[in-house]
Amino acid sequence: xxxxxxxxxxxxxxxxxxxxxxxxxxxxxxxxxxxxxxxxxxxxxxxxxxxxxxxxxxxxxxxxxxxxxxxxxxxxxxxxxxxxxxxxxxxxxxxxxxxxxxxxxxxxxxxxxxxxxxxxxxxxxxxxxxxxxxxxxxxxxxxxxxxxxxxxxxxxxxxxxxxxxxxxxxxxxxxxxxxxxxxxxxxxxxxxxxxxxxxxxxxxxxxxxxxxxxxxxxxxxxxxxxxxxxxxxxxxxxxxxxxxxxxxxxxxxxxxxxxxxxxxxxxxxxxxxxxxxxxxxxxxxxxxxxxxxxxxxxxxxxxxxxxxxxxxxxxxxxxxxxxxxxxxxxxxxxxxxxxxxxxxxxxxxxxxxxxxxxxxxxxxxxxxxxxxxxxxxxxxxxxxxxxxxxxxxxxxxxxxxxxxxxxxxxxxxxxxxxxxxxxxxxxxxxxxxxxxxxxxxxxxxxxxxxxxxxxxxxxxxxxxxxxxxxxxxxxxxxxxxxxxxxxxxxxxxxxxxxxxxxxxxxxxxxxxxxxxxxxxxxxxxxxxxxxxxxxxxxxxxxxxxxxxxxxxxxxxxxxxxxxxxxxxxxxxxxxxxxxxxxxxxxxxxxxxxxxxxxxxxxxxxxxxxxxxxxxxxxxxxxxxxxxxxxxxxxxxxxxxxxxxxxxxxxxxxxxxxxxxxxxxxxxxxxxxxxxxxxxxxxxxxxxxxxxxxxxxxxxxxxxxxxxxxxxxxxxxxxxxxxxxxxxxxxxxxxxxxxxxxxxxxxxxxxxxxxxxxxxxxxxxxxxxxxxxxxxxxxxxxxxxxxxxxxx
Amino acid sequence: xxxxxxxxxxxxxxxxxxxxxxxxxxxxxxxxxxxxxxxxxxxxxxxxxxxxxxxxxxxxxxxxxxxxxxxxxxxxxxxxxxxxxxxxxxxxxxxxxxxxxxxxxxxxxxxxxxxxxxxxxxxxxxxxxxxxxxxxxxxxxxxxxxxxxxxxxxxxxxxx
Numbered sequence: 001x002x003x004x005x006x007x008x009x010x011x012x013x014x015x016x017x018x019x020x021x022x023x024x025x026x027x028x029x030x031x032x033x034x035x036x037x038x039x040x041x042x043x044x045x046x047x048x049x050x051x052x053x054x055x056x057x058x059x060x061x062x063x064x065x066x067x068x069x070x071x072x073x074x075x076x077x078x079x080x081x082x083x084x085x086x087x088x089x090x091x092x093x094x095x096x097x098x099x100x101x102x103x104x105x106x107x108x109x110x111x112x113x114x115x116x117x118x119x120x121x122x123x124x125x126x127x128x129x130x131x132x133x134x135x136x137x138x139x140x141x142x143x144x145x146x147x148x149x150x151x152x153x154x155x156x157x158x159x160x161x162x163x164x165x166x167x168x169x170x171x172x173x174x175x176x177x178x179x180x181x182x183x184x185x186x187x188x189x190x191x192x193x194x195x196x197x198x199x200x201x202x203x204x205x206x207x208x209x210x211x212x213x214x215x216x217x218x219x220x221x222x223x224x225x226x227x228x229x230x231x232x233x234x235x236x237x238x239x240x241x242x243x244x245x246x247x248x249x250x251x252x253x254x255x256x257x258x259x260x261x262x263x264x265x266x267x268x269x270x271x272x273x274x275x276x277x278x279x280x281x282x283x284x285x286x287x288x289x290x291x292x293x294x295x296x297x298x299x300x301x302x303x304x305x306x307x308x309x310x311x312x313x314x315x316x317x318x319x320x321x322x323x324x325x326x327x328x329x330x331x332x333x334x335x336x337x338x339x340x341x342x343x344x345x346x347x348x349x350x351x352x353x354x355x356x357x358x359x360x361x362x363x364x365x366x367x368x369x370x371x372x373x374x375x376x377x378x379x380x381x382x383x384x385x386x387x388x389x390x391x392x393x394x395x396x397x398x399x400x401x402x403x404x405x406x407x408x409x410x411x412x413x414x415x416x417x418x419x420x421x422x423x424x425x426x427x428x429x430x431x432x433x434x435x436x437x438x439x440x441x442x443x444x445x446x447x448x449x450x451x452x453x454x455x456x457x458x459x460x461x462x463x464x465x466x467x468x469x470x471x472x473x474x475x476x477x478x479x480x481x482x483x484x485x486x487x488x489x490x491x492x493x494x495x496x497x498x499x500x501x502x503x504x505x506x507x508x509x510x511x512x513x514x515x516x517x518x519x520x521x522x523x524x525x526x527x528x529x530x531x532x533x534x535x536x537x538x539x540x541x542x543x544x545x546x547x548x549x550x551x552x553x554x555x556x557x558x559x560x561x562x563x564x565x566x567x568x569x570x571x572x573x574x575x576x577x578x579x580x581x582x583x584x585x586x587x588x589x590x591x592x593x594x595x596x597x598x599x600x601x602x603x604x605x606x607x608x609x610x611x612x613x614x615x616x617x618x619x620x621x622x623x624x625x626x627x628x629x630x631x632x633x634x635x636x637x638x639x640x641x642x643x644x645x646x647x648x649x650x651x652x653x654x655x656x657x658x659x660x661x662x663x664x665x666x667x668x669x670x671x672x673x674x675x676x677x678x679x680x681x682x683x684x685x686x687x688x689x690x691x692x693x694x695x696x697x698x699x700x701x702x703x704x705x706x707x708x709x710x711x712x713x714x715x716x717x718x719x720x721x722x723x724x725x726x727x728x729x730x731x732x733x734x735x736x737x738x739x740x741x742x743x744x745x746x747x748x749x750x751x752x753x754x755x756x757x758x759x760x761x762x763x764x765x766x767x768x769x770x771x772x773x774x775x776x777x778x779x780x781x782x783x784x785x786x787x788x789x790x791x
Numbered sequence: 792x793x794x795x796x797x798x799x800x801x802x803x804x805x806x807x808x809x810x811x812x813x814x815x816x817x818x819x820x821x822x823x824x825x826x827x828x829x830x831x832x833x834x835x836x837x838x839x840x841x842x843x844x845x846x847x848x849x850x851x852x853x854x855x856x857x858x859x860x861x862x863x864x865x866x867x868x869x870x871x872x873x874x875x876x877x878x879x880x881x882x883x884x885x886x887x888x889x890x891x892x893x894x895x896x897x898x899x900x901x902x903x904x905x906x907x908x909x910x911x912x913x914x915x916x917x918x919x920x921x922x923x924x925x926x927x928x929x930x931x932x933x934x935x936x937x938x939x940x941x942x943x944x945x946x947x948x949x950x951x
Contacts, residue, residue, distance in 0.1 A: 024891025027826015027866035034825035203892040253892025286831035508890030685929030709835035717930035718921035
């Protein structure tokens with residue numbers, strides 16, 4: 001039983017150590033690759049080496065005869081197994097082109113890595129060996145890998161049935177954009193490219209399907225962020241009743257959006273388990289993940305700002321082309337839409353026009369990667385406003401100040417949405433103070449005048465992002481295929497502990513810890529007495545899972561509110577036991593006491609026991625102390641902040657070194673400061689990596705040139721700076737706890753801060769733009785060009 | 792098949808292995824020590840790092856047959872006498888892990904790093920761990936944790 005001292009502790013906002021850690025620190029984590037079941041067979045996929053080709057024959061005979069092989073299937077062999085192709089859940093326009101996407105290709109391959117056959121064998125090594133023996137005849141076709149080539153006249157068509165490679169065009173207009181541009185004193189017109197990124201969660205994807213043939217049911221363990229959504233879509237795609245599919249996301253080793261999908265291998269293993277009546281497991285090699293797991297970003301952006309002579313922005317135009325890859329993965333068409341509302345950033349204005357075209361290419365499909373649409377939008381506006389500052393001749397901090405939306409609640413952005421709570425100037429001031437901005441500028445000037453080969457630059461990103469997806473109605477208006485709610489059940493056990501069942505599905509975010517803090521405070525029980533259950537559709541039957549920085553501000557709120565309902569019921573029972581009316585009770589730190597008679601009390605643990613025995617409940621009260629809540633937020637949350645990057649550029653090598661990185665974020669009220677800081681660290685690291693190192697590249701024939709961790713630079717500790725963090729706190733009004741999301745903010749904010757810093761360092765040479773990633777060669781070449789081509 | 796004898800976390804094993812079996816798969820699949828993870832196929836990520844005769848080795852770069860006669864320590868063998876290694880405690884206290892997939896390798900590489908240099912700077916830790924990739928933490932809290940563990944180990948008499 002809890003001690004009074006413990007229950008008096010307030011956990012939200014305080015420092016508690018993570019409950020997730022002990023198993024993970026001792027090698028006792030349960031990741032999919034580590035799960036085995038009796039009779040398990042292993043699948044290996046044969047994949048296309050061509051970006052575009054017709055399959056003219058698949059000879060499985062040698063593979064079938066190989067040691068340990070149980071079965072070998074071509075795409076044709078499995079054609080009758082699929083009830084539908086791989087699902088796409090965000091048809092953003094009525095006339096969007098949605099091509100068939102079969103888990104194993106039947107007659108045509110459209111990107112390197114597309115599965116063309118699958119081998120099932122007794123061991124993983126046997127399956128891999130036999131996969132080498134499958135002979136596939138291809139008739140190679142011309143491929144197209146980049147957006148502009150795919151949109152050129154006469155470009156090879158990724159999908160023969162369409163007249164060109166465009167999938168859709170989606171537009172948004174607020175106000176009279178032409179009028180805003182007509183009266184502008186200054187117009188900034190920029191073109192930016194967003195490199196293609198490979199998510200690289202350190203755990204490769206894996207799936208294990210265990211059928212129970214006599215019951216016609218299936219248990220699927222998958223490295224997924226979305227077990228509940230997957231359950232529905234696995235059932236529909238494989239043609240299995242939804243009630244017969246159980247999906248379990250055990251420990252999942254990072255996601256960043258790459259595990260927010262329905263993948264060919266998941267569906268293939270499901271139908272193979274059905275066909276063979278045996279458990280089937282597949283674990284990706286990293287090199288497979290590189291071609292068969294979604295990529296992110298890959299956009300070309302045209303952005304225009306119209307401003308008056310003082311640099312006050314009047315209007316915005318954004319015209320975006322987004323590389324979808326060969327097929328439309330789960331939410332890919334909607335990714336640019338998540339950015340559509342943020343091209344005006346934290347700034348005001350009269351009018352805005354946005355247009356986005358999704359384009360097919362012979363590349364691995366793209367989809368949501370940490371930030372999903374918002375890093376791209378934030379990069380564009382934060383880069384463009386620096387250009388505006390330079391054209392007007394004002395400081396980049398000052399141009400932002402002149403354009404900030406006012407402090408307030410439900411502040412209307414020219415992008416079209418009302419931001420829950422804003423206080424941008426105070427946040428910027430805090431960051432400038434920590435930075436000692438004047439001193440940095442003085443050092444920059446000193447280096448320039450001394451002719452130093454190590455130039456200094458300062459870059460800003462005063463971002464806002466939209467997350468906490470979201471009001472279901474708004475998602476519906478955008479044609480999104482699911483709701484934006486999340487669910488929680490809270491049950492008090494007879495011995496006084498609390499079980500929290502959540503619909504979120506963590507993969508590193510620490511929900512077990514944070515939900516324990518929330519429940520412990522709301523119920524007045526010790527942190528240690530809360531057990532959080534998640535990630536298994538039979539244990540936690542309702543959920544919308546974890547993506548879009550939604551878990552706390554939707555799922556965490558459901559926990560908070562469900563606890564509130566438990567306390568409401570407990571109050572009625574306590575009142576009955578104490579023979580007073582519920583209004584006569586105070587509830588604090590887990591104890592109901594009669595107002596004015598503080599020694600007449602019942603603890604929530606005593607009430608839980610009484611509710612379980614049900615010997616003496618109020619008239620009509622059901623036994624048990626359990627409540628369920630489904631939270632559908634009235635609005636997104638809009639975290640914001642100021643990131644400032646200080647770089648040194650070695651003019652002789654072109655190397656960009658981050659000497660300071662300061663992040664002052666505002667995610668409203670904070671449940672767990674350590675976890676929030678950790679999310680910012682990791683998010684910023686991924687954004688810095690995009691600015692300095694990462695870029696997936698394809699050869700013209702569709703070969704992924706950056707095909708492994710050897711030639712795609714996932715940064716190590718040696719490449720990362722130390723980060724300086726601070727916070728301002730502007731509570732959200734989108735939920736009763738005043739919280740906002742923080743999982744993606746660092747990634748959204750950081751890339752333009754780094755790019756702006758590098759350009760700032762070189763601006764006196766006349767350099768006004770640098771493409772990311774800022775590789776030494778790219779930066780050195782720009783310096784040489786600026787100096788008059790001394791190469 | 793090749794016959795090998797080795798010690799893993801202080802337990803002697805005699806085993807038959809295929810000549811091509813990598814040490815990591817021997818540990819995971821034959822001994823059931825699944826705490827050591829596989830994150831890549833190019834020896835880049837370091838998730839599979841273990842100690843071989845006290846030195847950190849990416850166990851995907853070594854054949855099980857090459858470990859004949861060796862003393863191996865995996866993450867499962869890091870705690871001793873029911874108490875965590877100072878690095879495990881420091882990773883916990885400093886939030887040096889999020890998803891936890893890289894963590895076993897990161898811990899074992901850190902053990903080796905501190906054995907070579909009990910008092911490293913943050914910069915030396917960053918370079919010492921550059922063979923181990925983490926996608927969650929941005930490394931900041933890993934570096935802090937290793938610094939904290941190093942201090943703890945230096946102050947503990949007869950520490951590890």
